[in-house]
Amino acid sequence: MPLDRYRNTALVDGIDVRALPLAGDSPAPASQGKQQQQQQQHWFQRRLVQDTVGSGYVEFGDTKVLCSVHGPMEPKRSVLTDAGAEQSRAQLQVYYKLAPFASHQAGRVSYLPDETERRAASFLQDTLAPSLRLDRLPKSRIELHCLVLEDAGCCLATAVNCACLALVDAGLEMYDLVTAATVCRPVGATDWQLEVGDGSNSGGSSSVTLAYMRSLRQVAGMLVEAAEPLQPREVSAACRICEDPCKMTHSSLRQFLLDCLPADDRTAKIA
Amino acid sequence: SKPGMSQPMLTDDAADWNLAVPAEFAKALLANRLRLAATAASPSSRVGHVTPGCLGGAAGSAISVLGNTKFACGVSASVVELSAAGTAAAAAGCHPLLAAGVVLNADLPPVCSRAFRPGPPSDTAQALTVQVSDALAQSGCLDAAQLTVGPRHRLQLHVDAVCLSADGSLPDACLLAVSAALANLCLPRLVVPADAGHDDSNSGPSVRSTAAADVGVRRCPSGEKFRPAVLRPGSAVICTSFVAIDNDQLLSVPDGREEALPGAAIVRVFTAGGGDLPVCVVSVQMVGEAASELVGRCCREAVERHAACLAGPLAR
Numbered sequence: 026m027p028l029d030r031y032r033n034t035a036l037v038d039g040i041d042v043r044a045l046p047l048a049g050d051s052p053a054p055a056s057q058g059k060q061q062q063q064q065q066q067h068w069f070q071r072r073l074v075q076d077t078v079g080s081g082y083v084e085f086g087d088t089k090v091l092c093s094v095h096g097p098m099e100p101k102r103s104v105l106t107d108a109g110a111e112q113s114r115a116q117l118q119v120y121y122k123l124a125p126f127a128s129h130q131a132g133r134v135s136y137l138p139d140e141t142e143r144r145a146a147s148f149l150q151d152t153l154a155p156s157l158r159l160d161r162l163p164k165s166r167i168e169l170h171c172l173v174l175e176d177a178g179c180c181l182a183t184a185v186n187c188a189c190l191a192l193v194d195a196g197l198e199m200y201d202l203v204t205a206a207t208v209c210r211p212v213g214a215t216d217w218q219l220e221v222g223d224g225s226n227s228g229g230s231s232s233v234t235l236a237y238m239r240s241l242r243q244v245a246g247m248l249v250e251a252a253e254p255l256q257p258r259e260v261s262a263a264c265r266i267c268e269d270p271c272k273m274t275h276s277s278l279r280q281f282l283l284d285c286l287p288a289d290d291r292t293a294k295i296a
Numbered sequence: 297s298k299p300g301m302s303q304p305m306l307t308d309d310a311a312d313w314n315l316a317v318p319a320e321f322a323k324a325l326l327a328n329r330l331r332l333a334a335t336a337a338s339p340s341s342r343v344g345h346v347t348p349g350c351l352g353g354a355a356g357s358a359i360s361v362l363g364n365t366k367f368a369c370g371v372s373a374s375v376v377e378l379s380a381a382g383t384a385a386a387a388a389g390c391h392p393l394l395a396a397g398v399v400l401n402a403d404l405p406p407v408c409s410r411a412f413r414p415g416p417p418s419d420t421a422q423a424l425t426v427q428v429s430d431a432l433a434q435s436g437c438l439d440a441a442q443l444t445v446g447p448r449h450r451l452q453l454h455v456d457a458v459c460l461s462a463d464g465s466l467p468d469a470c471l472l473a474v475s476a477a478l479a480n481l482c483l484p485r486l487v488v489p490a491d492a493g494h495d496d497s498n499s500g501p502s503v504r505s506t507a508a509a510d511v512g513v514r515r516c517p518s519g520e521k522f523r524p525a526v527l528r529p530g531s532a533v534i535c536t537s538f539v540a541i542d543n544d545q546l547l548s549v550p551d552g553r554e555e556a557l558p559g560a561a562i563v564r565v566f567t568a569g570g571g572d573l574p575v576c577v578v579s580v581q582m583v584g585e586a587a588s589e590l591v592g593r594c595c596r597e598a599v600e601r602h603a604a605c606l607a608g609p610l611a612r
Binding site for chain 1: 417
């Protein structure tokens with residue numbers, strides 16, 4: 026594991042108190058086994074960060090995500106990319122990080138980015154780039170920074186929703202709002218369940234995250250994480266379950282953005 | 297200012313003037329005793345606002361809001377087993393806070409401002425970590441004995457303060473969040489079984505990694521919780537920043553624009569105390585030059601603000 030030389034580190038490694046076994050060989054208390062509850066609502070907020078072009082904050086249950094947008098700024102030069110392609114469209118760069126205290130599982134999240142965070146950043150970039158009018162900002166670069174304050178489930182989908190809110194707050198042109206939802210299948214189960222933000226059903230054996238553009242009726246991105254290969258019909262079933270929550274989130278986000286407009290401008294509809 | 301807007305609205309002419317010559321605009325405002333900082337709106341805005349226990353992933357957490365500057369602080373706890381030799385060897389030459397078992401890091405991620413880039417922590421972040429660590433270590437408010445678990449075990453706290461929005465007075469908001477998070481700390485009750493083994497062999501390294509081994513400490517099966525008073529009851533460590541302009545005007549809890557005014561001196565006063573401990577000035581840090589009577593005035597106002605914080609956002 027790479028050594029972090031710029032921060033204070035513990036003198037001795039310890040065991041997180043949440044990972045300690047119970048005294049007296051007692052079995053761990055059985056999880057409450059929460060039933061499939063009613064659809065949780067998103068809570069949106071914008072303009073939380075002062076020194077940025079746009080920012081957004083989303084809460085879904087206990088999951089909390091903060092995003093901010095910087096740019097447009099000068100593009101990064103790369104000798105590997107085609108100079109013409111590089112200059113005709115803006116570059117979108119996404120950074121994704123969990124706060125050290127974000128995880129509900131035992132153990133802190135390291136300050137150094139790991140494979141999970143890099144994969145999430147890559148998914149966000151691939152999902153959001155097609156929805157942006159990057160051709161309207163040639164020779165420039167846009168940075169999107171995503172910070173997860175608390176991960177209680179459905180973290181990646183909440184990050185997509187928050188990133189979309191931050192991009193709209195930044196005034197960047199988009200083809201459509203991108204909203205996402207996650208379904209998971211616990212170990213031993215056969216049916217997909219909608220992942221909620223209270224930690225009750227996160228960490229299953231398989232999960233499918235779907236990002237959807239409602240007005241265009243197009244899938245912006247899909248991420249399948251499974252311990253074993255899934256059949257195409259299983260993935261299709263998961264996507265069908267994700268579609269309705271994506272549409273509901275799209276409506277909520279659209280209504281929130283409309284409510285943020287001054288009263289005189291509310292007659293203009295967001296596409 | 298409208299809800300959701302973080303700055304008061306300027307007229308078009310004022311906004312153009314501010315964009316073209318920000319230093320002159322700021323001086324003209326100050327000449328008329330006006331401030332644009334969000335912390336100047338009311339006395340309560342200069343004290344700040346704290347939301348404790350809002351992050352479920354941490355044992356103790358708090359989010360502090362001071363004007364447009366926001367910090368989130370989370371405290372995690374782990375159990376370590378220290379041999380006597382290891383304790384002495386590891387504690388020699390290290391920061392007193394680390395020796396007491398508190399690992400503190402202040403992070404300024406790119407999400408909080410355009411000034412910070414992804415990658416290793418910036419100089420500002422490292423300096424902020426040192427400032428906050430020194431203030432806590434010198435405050436006398438920390439009670440390391442509360443971290444003891446049995447004769448051979450100890451709790452180790454990881455205090456992580458992450459900036460959500462940076463707009464000046466960073467140590468002020470950071471310490472506010474750290475104090476509130478430490479006061480909010482709530483851990484499962486731990487028990488040390490009587491037959492917990494201890495390896496008396498000194499052949500191994502003096503500090504031993506226990507990440508994969510069983511430390512012998514258990515959680516209470518009833519799910520009981522306890523609140524270690526790591527910060528002495530009723531006490532806190534506070535920072536109050538000031539900007540002194542021409543040795544005449546004093547701006548308390550400045551925002552980023554006021555801190556960057558040319559020719560201004562920044563004075564940061566760290567105070568500690570509360571409860572049974574008297575409130576006192578722990579240290580004063582200055583960037584630039586300021587008259588001694590001005591520094592004295594800063595100290596007096598900082599002590600008053602400390603009392604206001606204890607009565608307001610940090611009231612327990």
